[in-house]
Amino acid sequence: MTQHPESESLAELNAEAERLREQIRHHNYRYYVLDDPEITDAEYDVLMRRLEALESRHPELRTPDSPTQRVGAAPSEKFGIVTHRKPMLSLANAMSAEEMREFDARIKRMLRSDADLEYVAEVKLDGLAVELVYEHGRLTVGSTRGDGINGEDVTANIRTIKSVPLTLIRQPHRRMPALLEVRGEVILPRRAFERLNEERVKNGEAPFANPRNAAAGSLRQLDPKVTAARPLEIFCHTPGAMEGIEFTSQWEFLEGIKAFGLRVNPRSKVCHGVDAVLDYWNRLTEERHALDYEADGVVAKINSFALQERLGEVSRSPRWAIAYKFKAQQAETVVEEIVVYVGRIGSLTPVAHLRPVQLAGVTISNASLHNLDEIRRKDVRVGDTVLIERAGDVIPYVVRVTKKGHPRAPEFQMPARCPVCNSRIVHEEGEAAYLCVNVNCPARMRESIRHFASKQALDIDGLGDKLVGQLVEREMIRELDDIYKLKLQDLEALERMGAKSAQNVLASIQRSRKTTLDRVLNGLGIRHVGEATARALAQRFKTLDAVADASEDELQSVRDVGHEVARSIREFFDEPRNRKMVARLAKVLDIAPVEEAATASWPGAGKSFVLTGTLDAMSREEAENAILAAGGRVTSSVSRKTDFVVAGADPGSKLRKAAELGVRTLSEAEFLSMLPRRST
Numbered sequence: 307m308t309q310h311p312e313s314e315s316l317a318e319l320n321a322e323a324e325r326l327r328e329q330i331r332h333h334n335y336r337y338y339v340l341d342d343p344e345i346t347d348a349e350y351d352v353l354m355r356r357l358e359a360l361e362s363r364h365p366e367l368r369t370p371d372s373p374t375q376r377v378g379a380a381p382s383e384k385f386g387i388v389t390h391r392k393p394m395l396s397l398a399n400a401m402s403a404e405e406m407r408e409f410d411a412r413i414k415r416m417l418r419s420d421a422d423l424e425y426v427a428e429v430k431l432d433g434l435a436v437e438l439v440y441e442h443g444r445l446t447v448g449s450t451r452g453d454g455i456n457g458e459d460v461t462a463n464i465r466t467i468k469s470v471p472l473t474l475i476r477q478p479h480r481r482m483p484a485l486l487e488v489r490g491e492v493i494l495p496r497r498a499f500e501r502l503n504e505e506r507v508k509n510g511e512a513p514f515a516n517p518r519n520a521a522a523g524s525l526r527q528l529d530p531k532v533t534a535a536r537p538l539e540i541f542c543h544t545p546g547a548m549e550g551i552e553f554t555s556q557w558e559f560l561e562g563i564k565a566f567g568l569r570v571n572p573r574s575k576v577c578h579g580v581d582a583v584l585d586y587w588n589r590l591t592e593e594r595h596a597l598d599y600e601a602d603g604v605v606a607k608i609n610s611f612a613l614q615e616r617l618g619e620v621s622r623s624p625r626w627a628i629a630y631k632f633k634a635q636q637a638e639t640v641v642e643e644i645v646v647y648v649g650r651i652g653s654l655t656p657v658a659h660l661r662p663v664q665l666a667g668v669t670i671s672n673a674s675l676h677n678l679d680e681i682r683r684k685d686v687r688v689g690d691t692v693l694i695e696r697a698g699d700v701i702p703y704v705v706r707v708t709k710k711g712h713p714r715a716p717e718f719q720m721p722a723r724c725p726v727c728n729s730r731i732v733h734e735e736g737e738a739a740y741l742c743v744n745v746n747c748p749a750r751m752r753e754s755i756r757h758f759a760s761k762q763a764l765d766i767d768g769l770g771d772k773l774v775g776q777l778v779e780r781e782m783i784r785e786l787d788d789i790y791k792l793k794l795q796d797l798e799a800l801e802r803m804g805a806k807s808a809q810n811v812l813a814s815i816q817r818s819r820k821t822t823l824d825r826v827l828n829g830l831g832i833r834h835v836g837e838a839t840a841r842a843l844a845q846r847f848k849t850l851d852a853v854a855d856a857s858e859d860e861l862q863s864v865r866d867v868g869h870e871v872a873r874s875i876r877e878f879f880d881e882p883r884n885r886k887m888v889a890r891l892a893k894v895l896d897i898a899p900v901e902e903a904a905t906a907s908w909p910g911a912g913k914s915f916v917l918t919g920t921l922d923a924m925s926r927e928e929a930e931n932a933i934l935a936a937g938g939r940v941t942s943s944v945s946r947k948t949d950f951v952v953a954g955a956d957p958g959s960k961l962r963k964a965a966e967l968g969v970r971t972l973s974e975a976e977f978l979s980m981l982p983r984r985s986t
């Protein structure tokens with residue numbers, strides 16, 4: 307570490323910064339591309355922090371390709387256009403082994419050869435096609451495929467993807483190529499997709515239909531910071547234009563770009579003859595569900611570039627490659643009813659109740675219809691036979707109508723009144739959502755209370771789904787503040803509720819009265835206001851009344867709050883019923899003014915942590931103190947109430963327990979990066 311920067315010349319500091327950059331790049335490559343790190347996360351953190359410190363003291367030393375610069379570019383108004391030097395082609399499909407053999411035979415005919423052809427078989431990734439342009443080893447442009455000729459310039463966003471090297475690794479005794487273009491697939495791993503959707507639903511936003519859409523949506527964000535927060539990954543698979551470098555085959559290309567530090571899929575394989583490709587497909591068909599990303603088939607490519615050239619292309623697809631798609635997990639069945647469900651924020655979701663059918667080993671009796679626009683587009687009606695499909699583990703959806711009912715049922719209509727409480731339904735022009743206006747709608751109420759009582763909000767232990775259902779059904783809770791009017795005898799009178807559990811529930815309700823403004827704001831279930839926005843609002847306005855009285859303009863002065871969010875907050879407080887309920891709630895709660903900025907903004911504030919295994923960077927005691935100092939809690943055993951399990955080296959059974967209970971686990975690096983940083 308540089309102890310006395312003022313005594314060192316800028317040249318020396320520059321050399322130090324460059325050395326750190328080289329080291330960090332190397333370790334990024336080991337970690338993100340090879341998945342085989344050489345140093346601990348804590349050691350990596352030290353390097354990164356040194357570089358950050360150096361660059362912030364001497365901004366003139368900062369380079370655009372520094373690992374510290376992955377996020378930082380200003381949001382763009384609109385994406386520019388990139389014309390690909392070589393068109394980005396698409397692939398012809400084969401639907402059966404028969405068609406694969408025909409493809410193989412066709413090539414042999416064209417090449418006038420009987421010998422087995424050499425293929426490279428690859429996973430066909432279901433992501434978003436992109437092109438990376440490296441000029442003299444530096445990433446200069448990242449673009450989407452677009453129409454194959456022109457794509458969108460998403461360089462700033464692509465730079466936030468950790469497995470995309472900003473500079474290529476120098477090869478011994480070789481010059482950096484003047485130009486190396488590689489094409490690849492940007493994907494969002496399944497788990498990250500599920501987490502992202504949970505978050506979106508919690509914030510009242512529409513979930514993405516599948517990981518592919520989520521990846522595309524994430525990459526096409528105008529603000530690179532949003533992209534950076536999504537754990538996108540890349541696999542590179544195809545060459546574009548090149549200058550100053552040559553490869554003779556697809557396999558050599560894959561090996562070559564791997565050496566440059568680009569990430570390639572480890573499952574690619576050289577196959578001699580079409581039968582070997584079919585074997586590869588059979589194996590992958592069985593293993594695809596174990597992959598942590600979506601794949602929709604196998605791509606077979608003639609290995610030799612000389613042969614590829616001879617074969618050429620036809621109608622925008624190469625003759626030398628083909629995609630052999632997996633069989634879709636589809637089934638046909640009849641729509642028995644279209645039912646509308648009401649969610650927490652009052653959004654109406656149409657769901658098709660189906661005649662039960664087996665699909666990939668599971669009985670399916672419901673399928674999502676997403677929204678009214680989707681129903682209209684597909685013209686789905688009761689009595690119709692429909693094709694349903696399961697993409698990965700996501701709930702099945704209706705692909706299309708395969709046979710119309712006879713006689714045909716009338717078109718489905720969204721109800722004008724809420725199916726549960728009969729209140730008015732509102733729908734804004736141009737928006738897909740239909741919303742029940744009644745905050746006290748029992749269906750909404752159930753979801754609202756569940757949300758209000760959740761760990762991130764008022765944290766009322768014991769107020770689970772069943773109990774909430776009973777309380778709402780018996781009209782013991784009609785509005786949020788009714789929770790605080792519950793009496794012991796009310797609870798004891800419920801089915802399956804012993805005296806002891808009734809007391810426990812009541813005790814946690816009482817405990818929850820002492821709370822903080824951000825928790826209350828999150829708990830109200832205002833559309834678009836999740837944990838982070840609630841925290842930002844609490845910090846800015848300090849009291850519930852101040853938030854409730856703020857104008858749209860004032861609200862928009864808060865980080866994270868744009869026009870839409872501000873409008874939704876205003877709409878909430880402008881509804882007299884909500885306003886009265888909030889006033890009553892304010893009377894029964896003891897709402898602390900916002901927590902100190904340093905800890906309030908820490909995602910671990912108020913959360914409970916369990917430590918397991920040994921940490922590299924600090925002792926158990928130091929870690930506990932760090933959590934406590936930042937406003938978190940430490941407990942010794944894992945339960946459903948635990949928010950985070952920090953797993954060091956050789957973690958014990960607590961890690962397994964966490965996985966069983968669905969408690970979020972943090973690696974040491976994640977934990978360290980989560981701790982509030984002390985200013986240097």
Ligand code: IVH
Binds near residue numbers: 436543
């Ligand atoms: S090769 C000319 N390899 O599938 C070669 N494509 O229509 C074209 N894809 O847009 C691409 N995994 O983005 C190739 N291993 C793989 C692939 C792959 C996914 C995508 C690609 C393309 C689409 C084909």
